[in-house]
Amino acid sequence: MAEQVRILNGNTFVVSDERGDIEASRTDPSGLFAWDTRFLSTWVLTVDGQRLGTLSVDDLQYFETRFFLAPGGGTVYIDAQLSVMRQRTVTEGFRERLAVLNHGEKAVELTVHMEAGSDFSDLFDVKNDEGKKGELYHSVERDRLVYGYRRDTFHRATEITSEPRAKMDKNGLTYKIRVEPQKHWTCELRVTPILIGRDGKRTRLGGPKAAEDMGEDLDRWLESAPKLECEWGPLRQTYRRSLIDLAALRFSPLTSGGRSLPAAGLPWFMTMFGRDSIFTSLQALPFAPELAATTLRELAARQGTRFDDFRDEDPGRILHEMRYGESAAFQEQPHSPYYGNADATALFVVLLDEYERWTGDKALVRDLELEARAALRWVDEYADLLGNGYVWYQRRNEKSGLENQCWKDSWDSISYRDGSLPGFPRATCELQGYAYDARMRGARLARLVWKDPDYANKLEKQAADLKRRFNRDYWVADGEYYALALDAEGKQVDVLTSNIGHLLWSGIVPQSRARAVARHLLGPRLFSGWGVRTLALGEKRYNPIGYHVGTVWPFDCSFIAWGLRRYGFKKEAAQIAAGILDAAEYFDGRLPEAFGGYPREETKYPVQYPTACSPQAWSTGAPLLLLRTMLGLQPLEDSLVVDAALPMGIGQIELLGIPGRWGRVDAFGRGLLHTDRQGRGRPELGTGARRRVKQAATT
Amino acid sequence: MPTATDQFFADLAQRGEEPLLRRSSGSIRFDIGAKGEVQRWFVTIDHGTFAVSRRSQKADCSIQTDTDVFENIVTGKDNAFAALLRGALEADGDPELLLLFQRVFSGPLRSTHPSAVGRG
Numbered sequence: 001m002a003e004q005v006r007i008l009n010g011n012t013f014v015v016s017d018e019r020g021d022i023e024a025s026r027t028d029p030s031g032l033f034a035w036d037t038r039f040l041s042t043w044v045l046t047v048d049g050q051r052l053g054t055l056s057v058d059d060l061q062y063f064e065t066r067f068f069l070a071p072g073g074g075t076v077y078i079d080a081q082l083s084v085m086r087q088r089t090v091t092e093g094f095r096e097r098l099a100v101l102n103h104g105e106k107a108v109e110l111t112v113h114m115e116a117g118s119d120f121s122d123l124f125d126v127k128n129d130e131g132k133k134g135e136l137y138h139s140v141e142r143d144r145l146v147y148g149y150r151r152d153t154f155h156r157a158t159e160i161t162s163e164p165r166a167k168m169d170k171n172g173l174t175y176k177i178r179v180e181p182q183k184h185w186t187c188e189l190r191v192t193p194i195l196i197g198r199d200g201k202r203t204r205l206g207g208p209k210a211a212e213d214m215g216e217d218l219d220r221w222l223e224s225a226p227k228l229e230c231e232w233g234p235l236r237q238t239y240r241r242s243l244i245d246l247a248a249l250r251f252s253p254l255t256s257g258g259r260s261l262p263a264a265g266l267p268w269f270m271t272m273f274g275r276d277s278i279f280t281s282l283q284a285l286p287f288a289p290e291l292a293a294t295t296l297r298e299l300a301a302r303q304g305t306r307f308d309d310f311r312d313e314d315p316g317r318i319l320h321e322m323r324y325g326e327s328a329a330f331q332e333q334p335h336s337p338y339y340g341n342a343d344a345t346a347l348f349v350v351l352l353d354e355y356e357r358w359t360g361d362k363a364l365v366r367d368l369e370l371e372a373r374a375a376l377r378w379v380d381e382y383a384d385l386l387g388n389g390y391v392w393y394q395r396r397n398e399k400s401g402l403e404n405q406c407w408k409d410s411w412d413s414i415s416y417r418d419g420s421l422p423g424f425p426r427a428t429c430e431l432q433g434y435a436y437d438a439r440m441r442g443a444r445l446a447r448l449v450w451k452d453p454d455y456a457n458k459l460e461k462q463a464a465d466l467k468r469r470f471n472r473d474y475w476v477a478d479g480e481y482y483a484l485a486l487d488a489e490g491k492q493v494d495v496l497t498s499n500i501g502h503l504l505w506s507g508i509v510p511q512s513r514a515r516a517v518a519r520h521l522l523g524p525r526l527f528s529g530w531g532v533r534t535l536a537l538g539e540k541r542y543n544p545i546g547y548h549v550g551t552v553w554p555f556d557c558s559f560i561a562w563g564l565r566r567y568g569f570k571k572e573a574a575q576i577a578a579g580i581l582d583a584a585e586y587f588d589g590r591l592p593e594a595f596g597g598y599p600r601e602e603t604k605y606p607v608q609y610p611t612a613c614s615p616q617a618w619s620t621g622a623p624l625l626l627l628r629t630m631l632g633l634q635p636l637e638d639s640l641v642v643d644a645a646l647p648m649g650i651g652q653i654e655l656l657g658i659p660g661r662w663g664r665v666d667a668f669g670r671g672l673l674h675t676d677r678q679g680r681g682r683p684e685l686g687t688g689a690r691r692r693v694k695q696a697a698t699t
Numbered sequence: 700m701p702t703a704t705d706q707f708f709a710d711l712a713q714r715g716e717e718p719l720l721r722r723s724s725g726s727i728r729f730d731i732g733a734k735g736e737v738q739r740w741f742v743t744i745d746h747g748t749f750a751v752s753r754r755s756q757k758a759d760c761s762i763q764t765d766t767d768v769f770e771n772i773v774t775g776k777d778n779a780f781a782a783l784l785r786g787a788l789e790a791d792g793d794p795e796l797l798l799l800f801q802r803v804f805s806g807p808l809r810s811t812h813p814s815a816v817g818r819g
Binding site for chain 1: 718719721722763775778780781784785786787789794795798799802805806807809810811812813814815
């Protein structure tokens, strides 16, 4: 289909073509979606039976777009006597202002028609092309056109109203209008998703905020974030883009009292994900710490309490994904919520500790003591499926559960050198790193806040024990790196992967082995020049555009850079930051989920991995974490340590008003590290090469 | 013979402090059954301690559902959140209370998790 235009408010969003029209098919993701259901699948404007052509599209805000149109199909003759403006704002559903402008010298009589319809697809139907099991209906009730869908007690409807009134029938709305010369005709349409309850009670679904508030809300959000001054223009642009995208990706669960947490990505993943929400909250801590607080509270409220095979739920486990559509309602999909991940539970404790270090909010740590203990118990007991002290995963829901419950969750992401895939359960290495870190951080919280030194000692002993065993069992001696995983027989899944960078971040690597790990991360097999490949060049399954077997993930790289800094590899961290920030410039500041693992010298520009999901939260958060890493920001009691190590091309940099337990402080730095390998004049950070495609953008 | 629902509320009244709800206080009213034959339970939660009565009064959160749906939820055959999405269970008022309260519902009887095998 043509270029897509997306606007959103929480998990209510509209995807249309550049004319503002929606012509969804069963598998096409356009439409008005709210709470994982498509409430509008047809929305096509014609004037005198003619489709309109696009003159321009203005993205006013992430929740508001204006389309300038004219009769005739774009490429052919455009009737300059007449133009049409559609301004669409996502609220609870959306609101659309239509204006027909007569530029001619004679009055015109026109028929304006908005074709409408809804198929009430579940988001998962759209992905899987499932047929509907219930009954679709429509009705015209006084001043509204209603489309509805009913299946047993499940009942959703879309209400369309218009001011001035239109003639309505099942195909949409029609206006017979007359526009005087140099005058215009306007009308306002509202489309509202409705949930209909047991006794016919109607509840409006949709975004939490009104459009007027949303503009102010975005201003406030940008105002409260630290200000970035930087001589290297592209970083300013990337930073601003990240902040706005992060604002757009905020999602307020019904129970959060309006507070928000980061959803995973637009459009398919506008919901709570344990892993994505935690990683993004970690990345954003120095910039918007309130996201972490909401993430922790909401994940805690939904923490597993029982064994439920369908949901892969265990006591203490942190959820993987939450959904609100028909397939979750009828338990055709397990997302109510689904718990099948093996990392979010340990990461929950990691985030809780990191959050306290930044904010000093001990009250939340006290409030979540039981949940944190339950999470640590899950790591220690319920995740240890083989009883040998490691975190393992194997789904119990064999129909719709996830096979790989680590972040590299595609089918072929975990392989031996010979390309074969191990059986289940599997214990990937980064899970053991997170488990180690969670215990160390849990011990700190136990001593500091929960006042339970015995528990702290126990956790530290478990952590030390894990570190010792891990370094014995996972170390690949002939390659000097850590195996990707252990299989059920205890054999190493021995490929070289980016996962070893997460081990640095977690601290499970002894100093004596850190240099070897760092050397691999920046070596020719893993480092592409832009970032670290998910799977090393030369491995059997390596593919530069394979989802988790060769592409470079900005989020992955941001945590690897953090890990490198943790072990004192400042220059190596700066090199990775430089590569990713250079890549960001090619995407106008919006990093994709992943890009190709091709060597940088070969392609000169990063090749985007084809994906429907952008912006993606943890890619949006990557530049933020890289900023933190390059500036060497580290909370120490009530002060913030700054220890900048920046690539040379970045010049002077100032991050002003970093919030935390210290109030607000500023950080300064100057790019002094040579990260380039070509060594000539250098608008790019990572190589020094001059941009070929276009000039560096400025804001 | 008492139904599973009767049993659930009887057990709830006897349950000691539930640590998972220690931060919660409020009241939930359950109206269970079709119109005209509604059975009502009124549960107050005071920092994890429950009191159960059959009083008819306004609650912070009120739940309406059918007899068999609730029976299935308390016996682990159905899931409260899925039922809510399905429109088979309705909640008015504070949704967070229901979210926190649903933790006391037991899960399915059988699980293949190694720690759960041989349970129940």
